[in-house]
Amino acid sequence: MSTALRKARSWARRVRDRIAPKALVLMYHRIAESDSDPWGLCVSPQHFAEQLDVLSSHGPVLNLTQLATAVQSGRVPRNAVAVTFDDGYIDNLEQAAPLLERYGIPATIFVATGYIGSSREYWWDDIERLLLQPGTLPDRLDLDLGEFKRSWELGEARTLTPEQVASSRAWRIPEPYPTPRHAFFHDIWGCLYRSPQESRTTALRNLAAWAGTTKQARPGVRPMTAEELGRLDAGGVVELGAHSVTHPSLPICTPETQRLEIFQSRDRLAEITGHRIGSFAYPHGDFDSQTAGLVREAGFLGACSTRRDLVTNRSDPFRLPRAGVLDWNGEIFARHLAELRRGKPARH
Numbered sequence: 001m002s003t004a005l006r007k008a009r010s011w012a013r014r015v016r017d018r019i020a021p022k023a024l025v026l027m028y029h030r031i032a033e034s035d036s037d038p039w040g041l042c043v044s045p046q047h048f049a050e051q052l053d054v055l056s057s058h059g060p061v062l063n064l065t066q067l068a069t070a071v072q073s074g075r076v077p078r079n080a081v082a083v084t085f086d087d088g089y090i091d092n093l094e095q096a097a098p099l100l101e102r103y104g105i106p107a108t109i110f111v112a113t114g115y116i117g118s119s120r121e122y123w124w125d126d127i128e129r130l131l132l133q134p135g136t137l138p139d140r141l142d143l144d145l146g147e148f149k150r151s152w153e154l155g156e157a158r159t160l161t162p163e164q165v166a167s168s169r170a171w172r173i174p175e176p177y178p179t180p181r182h183a184f185f186h187d188i189w190g191c192l193y194r195s196p197q198e199s200r201t202t203a204l205r206n207l208a209a210w211a212g213t214t215k216q217a218r219p220g221v222r223p224m225t226a227e228e229l230g231r232l233d234a235g236g237v238v239e240l241g242a243h244s245v246t247h248p249s250l251p252i253c254t255p256e257t258q259r260l261e262i263f264q265s266r267d268r269l270a271e272i273t274g275h276r277i278g279s280f281a282y283p284h285g286d287f288d289s290q291t292a293g294l295v296r297e298a299g300f301l302g303a304c305s306t307r308r309d310l311v312t313n314r315s316d317p318f319r320l321p322r323a324g325v326l327d328w329n330g331e332i333f334a335r336h337l338a339e340l341r342r343g344k345p346a347r348h
């Protein structure tokens with residue numbers, strides 16, 4: 001091919017990409033106020049209402065299965081948006097659903113089915129409850145994580161005062177740690193993230209005993225029950241999607257475990273709703289080609305990652321990018337939306 005022809009084709013491709021219809025998938029977790037939110041999972045109900053107000057005059061809003069189907073048929077609507085929630089928190093029913101109904105905006109809630117009806121919190125919330133509340137912990141921790149053991153001398157991380165908790169309210173990972181306890185918390189999170197499910201469950205139980213607490217889930221932080229999920233599904237505004245059973249990082253699981261996590265979460269939700277489940281979200285956004293292949297084999301129509309980008313007709317429906325939304329008011333949200341539309345990385 002001549003250089004001139006190559007240049008002309010590359011120019012034509014750039015023009016086509018610029019004018020091609022693009023959609024945006026937004027990722028939420030909780031609609032709640034929180035004094036401690038290391039992962040930036042919470043958007044306040046007030047801010048969520050303001051964000052929906054912006055979306056209501058933005059462009060067509062689809063649920064994830066509708067968007068995945070549009071990608072598959074090469075008919076992504078221009079300026080389309082899909083609203084998604086991960087995990088299955090109770091506030092999705094109590095706070096998000098009434099607002100979604102009020103604005104007539106559909107959404108997809110991806111549920112980690114092993115937590116349905118559980119009296120325990122999601123594991124990342126459990127360690128936040130154990131380690132980032134005010135109090136004093138023992139000097140030393142020995143944790144058996146199955147494949148490896150770790151020990152910590154806590155030193156200054158032993159104590160966390162109410163003042164330190166209050167002053168670190170706005171702290172979000174990966175900002176610098178406000179206290180040694182926050183560094184310790186993130187270290188424990190990393191160890192549990194890399195652990196197989198059985199080791200993580202045992203380690204969490206041992207961690208709670210070591211911290212001197214066996215408290216059950218905080219009422220506002222608990223996962224939804226099957227009855228509550230069924231009610232959401234019947235409401236018609238929200239569709240349920242699968243998000244594995246135990247919320248592991250799937251690529252580090254064996255192929256057999258990945259298959260169980262994907263297929264069993266599909267079956268549990270089909271049992272609750274009485275119909276087929278169309279979409280999947282990879283826990284932690286982690287997947288590889290084997291994971292994506294299993295999700296396709298399970299009969300889903302599409303799956304979401306957490307890579308920040310726009311969806312086009314050329315996107316792989318099993319690798320749909322998403323953009324996380326933080327606790328922004330309507331004005332800041334609109335600015336981020338415009339930046340995301342232009343393909344610019346949104347600043348926090």
Ligand SMILES: [Zn+2]
Nearest residue numbers: 086087283284
């Ligand atoms: Zn999740």
